[in-house]
Amino acid sequence: MSQPDPYGIRPGEVAVDVPEKFDAQLYFIGRIRTPWTHRDDCPKNASESDAVCTIEVDPRWATALTGIETCTHLLVLYWMHRARRDLVLQAPRHYSEPRGTFALRSPVRPNPVAASVVRLTGVEGTKLSVVGLDCLDGTPLIDLKPYFASTDAVPEAVVGWHADRRG
Amino acid sequence: MSQPDPYGIRPGEVAVDVPEKFDAQLYFIGRIRTPWTHRDDCPKNASESDAVCTIEVDPRWATALTGIETCTHLLVLYWMHRARRDLVLQAPRHYSEPRGTFALRSPVRPNPVAASVVRLTGVEGTKLSVVGLDCLDGTPLIDLKPYFASTDAVPEAVVGWHADRRG
Secondary structure, eight states, X not given: OOOSSTTSOOTTOEXXXXXXXXXXXXXXXXXXXXXXXXXXXXXXXXXXXXXXXXXXXXGGXXXXXXXXXXXXXXXXXXXXXXXXXXXXXXXXXXXXXXXXXGGSOOSOSSSOEEEEEEEEEEEETTXXXXXXXXXXXXXXXXXXXXXXXXXXXXXTOOBHHHHTOOO | OOOXXXXXXXXXXXXXXOOSSOOEEEOOOEXXXXXXXXXXXXXXXXXXXXXXXXXXXXXXXXXXXXTGGGBSEXXXXXXXXXXXXXXXXXXXXXXXXXXXXXXXXXXXXXXXXXXXXXXXXXEETTEEEEEOOOOOTTEEEEEEEEOOHHHXXXXXXXXXXXXXXXX
């Protein structure tokens, strides 16, 4: 059964009442330019795509990019602005059973901040060329961080439910 | 020269006017319990500490933890609520020259969302025991994500300015 709203509720999913008020606020500090304008076009996983995307940082923050060109990889935080925020149990189409939101990388979460590791291939003024994103064109940028292998890389990490899944 | 405000401006640092309004809003979904109540007590780098910290998730989101116990590692997003947001060039005390905010992991940034990789050592109800945090006790929690080695681990990544630094 197809859902016209990609973030509609599916069988097995559970929503909760969100809090009455917010606690903190974010600035959009730029935009991400990608080849994908519809959600169905996006690669399901960034590692499936070699597409070079462009991160356009607002000129206000230009000086904050000083030294970033020395980084081979960045951690990019961005805002998944079209996602609902109240689901605690989710049944993504490509998995067999519902899972908790915090055990998933789904855009649907209380705070729809995505975190992606990208390879930095070029810097031109306030535009960064990167490989490793899978988001929609126009996605708002929240933060850029240098990726430190010493603390950020854990090659032996395992997501048990994913490793064991049947489909 | 000591600064009474730990986030005061130092020589070589540059601040900008922040935007007039915010663009998005966050819920605090829990709190992080750590042994550190003063900024000077915090380990400079999470890898320097084996301390077990506790992530207390708000009961509202309890169901969202379903399946998280199968993860060996998590990506934790939290809010560095005491930090100023307007610096674009920063001179941390332990580095020799000013660097751009987006080339640093400093809490001082337009959107003070920290991202830390932790090892999950236990789950009891809505309390998670983790190793790998270096934040203040009471830090607000923003998100928990499963850490996927396939996309999140890049052991060969290099932060050039850091690798080359003289002090």
